[in-house]
Amino acid sequence: MKKVKVGLLGLGNVGKGVWKILNMNKDELQKRSGYDIEISKILVNDLNKNRNIDVPRELLTTNFEEILMDDTIEIVVEAIGGVEPSVDYMVRAMKRKKHIVTANKMAIGTNGKILLKTAKEEKVMFYYEASVGGGIPIIHGLKESLTANKIEEVIGIINGTTNYILTKMTLEGLDFHQALKEAQEKGYAEADPTSDIESFDAMYKLSILSSLAFDTMVNIDSIHREGITNIRSIDIEYAKEFGYVIKPLAIVKERDGQLELRVHPTMIPQTHPLANVNDSFNAVFIKGNAVGDLMLCGRGAGELPTGSAVVGDIVSILRNKENISCEFNSKKVDKSNDIKDMDCIQSEYYVRITVKDKPGILGEISTVFGENNVSILSVIQKGKREKQVTLVFITHSTLEGNINKAIERIKSLEDAEKIENIIRIENL
Structure with missing residues (x-):
């Protein structure tokens, strides 16, 4: 049985989940990947911290260079989280021809371009199934x-x-x-x-x-x-x-x-x-x-659901080693000019307003909505013979810009005390 060595960065919830799955499903993983997967080094901040997991102390290190410079380590699993030093570690590891698996949505969301570019240049694989939805295979699905x-x-x-x-x-x-x-x-x-x-x-x-x-x-x-x-x-x-x-x-x-x-x-x-x-x-x-x-x-979180997605990515890398490809599509185009402005989206709205309990205030607000092309579907008034009452409106579908204009005008009404909440409605 061929062996592959993995370097694990971090031994928090995700890291512990990866360790547990690789050990408890060892036989199944060997059959499915064709490899004996071994974690040979784990990067931690504190060697003496009690993590409630049985990991040999000799596998732990506080020095990333021990993983980076070890040419027998082919795959690096980044489970630290955050942007730095995670992005730096992943880029440097890719430049040492190591494949990367990560669950780090923040690193991808903020630095996806550089991670993608480096993976493409270095001809290594970059997998990130666990970054969205924990154990849900949404990345693979798309x-x-x-x-x-x-x-x-x-x-x-x-x-x-x-x-x-x-x-x-x-x-x-x-x-x-x-x-x-x-x-x-x-x-x-x-x-x-x-x-x-x-x-x-x-x-x-x-x-x-x-x-x-x-x-x-x-x-x-x-x-x-x-x-x-x-x-x-x-x-x-x-x-x-x-x-x-x-x-x-x-x-x-x-x-x-x-x-x-x-x-x-x-x-x-x-x-x-x-x-x-x-x-x-x-x-x-x-x-x-x-x-x-x-x-x-x-399950969208937790050490085992997230660890499941990470280990699944490790197996995918091993299956695809002979046909190197970057999982993060390198041919994406920048459509930053094609993002719809929020004022131009169509939605229905829930609007809750506190007003003074005076005759005519409901009519005034309804008029403001109408003048701004906001059609009211339903309205509820709660409270009677009190200084303040609550008005709740449900609108028909309209542009967000229309709602915003109406709300600004309602705020100026003498008897409108406070716009308490505005929530969009999706009739899926």
């Missing part, structure tokens, strides 16, 4: 199984932390801070949850999915991003009343030769399959012009 299709849209729940939080708020009535605390206690959210709850994580992942689905290089700065921190329990209750559920969606659509790129909380019908994807699960809904609608669903 690269291989769906190549007969023109992809029209990709809509997904691609961050398990935000989905967990909104699930707890929806099903158990927790407020945002209670749900976030529970997510942190269970290990779904970091001590600093900013990347998740402000949708940076989902933004990086959407840039990868968009690049694959639409054969283009997507700059993360062109993706509209909103977090979930403004979602309140009252919004979830109103959503139920209108037949919707609020989900943290990443959306890319091609319309009239332009791409819509956005990440934000979204109301979707309770009957849609994505509406029933709960807790830390991820799901990606794809519309192709031949296959129609399909959805991939699974």
Whole structure:
């Protein structure tokens, strides 16, 4: 049996998952790859840290050069995360003719061009299935199984932390801070949850999915991003009343030769399959012009689901060693001028406003909407004979620019106290 040596950068959740899978599925992996896969060196920050995993101490090193300069190591698995030193390590390893497997969506989202360019120049393979959706084989699906299709849209729940939080708020009535605390206690959210709850994580992942689905290089700065921190329990209750559920969606659509790129909380019908994807699960809904609608669903995080995708990439590299190719398409074109401005997207909207309880205010707001080409589908008024009452509007489909103009005018009305929330509605 031929042997291949792997260098592992990092022994956190992903690194531990890779170690465990390579050991517990050793026989199956040998049969499927034709190789005995051996981790010969692991880069860590602290040799003495208790990681609750049985790894021989002699495999650990704090010196990246030991992996870089070892010519017997053919594959490097980057499981550190972040941008630096991860990007630097991957580039340097590729220049030493080592194939790369990574789960690092931030590194790809911000430095995909340099990673792609280096892999192409050095004729090494660069695989990244685990960077989006944990163990869900979405990258392979877009690269291989769906190549007969023109992809029209990709809509997904691609961050398990935000989905967990909104699930707890929806099903158990927790407020945002209670749900976030529970997510942190269970290990779904970091001590600093900013990347998740402000949708940076989902933004990086959407840039990868968009690049694959639409054969283009997507700059993360062109993706509209909103977090979930403004979602309140009252919004979830109103959503139920209108037949919707609020989900943290990443959306890319091609319309009239332009791409819509956005990440934000979204109301979707309770009957849609994505509406029933709960807790830390991820799901990606794809519309192709031949296959129609399909959805991939699974655990979006965790050491074993993510480790599964990483090890799958290692096996793919071993199977393809004789026919070197770069998994990240080198022929992508820059369509940065073809990104649709947010003011030009079409959507329905949920708008919650606090107003003074005075006669005529509902009529005033309705008039402002009408003057800005926003047609009202439904309206609810909550509160009676109080100083302040709540007005909730559901609009027909309109341009976001129309909504923005109407909202600015409503803010100037004397009896309009506060625009509490605006949430887009996707009637999928």
